[in-house]
Amino acid sequence: MPLTVALLASAFTAPGMAAVPFFNASCPGGLDVHADEGGPVYVQGRETTLKRFNDRYFEARDASSGTTLSISTGDDGTPQVSYTGRGGANGICQVSNNGTPATAVEGGRHHREDRDDDAASHAR
Numbered sequence: 001m002p003l004t005v006a007l008l009a010s011a012f013t014a015p016g017m018a019a020v021p022f023f024n025a026s027c028p029g030g031l032d033v034h035a036d037e038g039g040p041v042y043v044q045g046r047e048t049t050l051k052r053f054n055d056r057y058f059e060a061r062d063a064s065s066g067t068t069l070s071i072s073t074g075d076d077g078t079p080q081v082s083y084t085g086r087g088g089a090n091g092i093c094q095v096s097n098n099g100t101p102a103t104a105v106e107g108g109r110h111h112r113e114d115r116d117d118d119a120a121s122h123a124r
Contacts, residue, residue, distance in 0.1 A: 020050065020058050020071060023079045028091035031083060033069060035060075043067055069093075 019038040026032060035041040041048045041060035048060035048069070060069040066086040073079055081093040 020060075021073060021077055021079050023081070023095050025079075025081045025093040025095045027069075027081070027083045027093035029085065029089060031065075031067065031085075031093070033081065033083075033093060035071070035079075041069065041071070043069065 020035050020041060022037040023035050024033065031043060032045075033041065033043055039050050041050055041058075043060070043062040043065060046062055046064055048062045051059045051061070053059065056073045058071040060071060061067070062069075068084050070082045070084070071079055079095050081095055082091065083093060084090045
């Protein structure tokens with residue numbers, strides 16, 4: 001029994017073990033996601049069940065909504081998030097890891113619209 005306890009304790013305190021990074025994300029369908037450094041991960045403000053597969057891949061499940069988030073990290077630690085929901089819903093989430101709301105990423109759409117307006121004015 002002491003060996004089991006020692007093994008479990010070392011699994012949770014291993015110094016090289018990577019953890020979920022801090023991020024905010026906005027997913028299609030209006031899903032808001034937040035993760036604290038090391039977890040937990042929240043969907044629509046509800047804490048999820050987090051499962052670690054390896055140092056770079058995690059899944060967070062929100063049983064209430066039936067949503068599963070797939071969270072992977074690149075070599076530089078940047079998170080990439082996608083989701084799968086009930087009824088075949090799925091998509092890639094827009095991530096913001098600088099502490100600002102993830103919805104700020106939507107500003108890119110307005111920029112593209114501005115470029116379309118510029119292109120239309122140049123075509124005249």
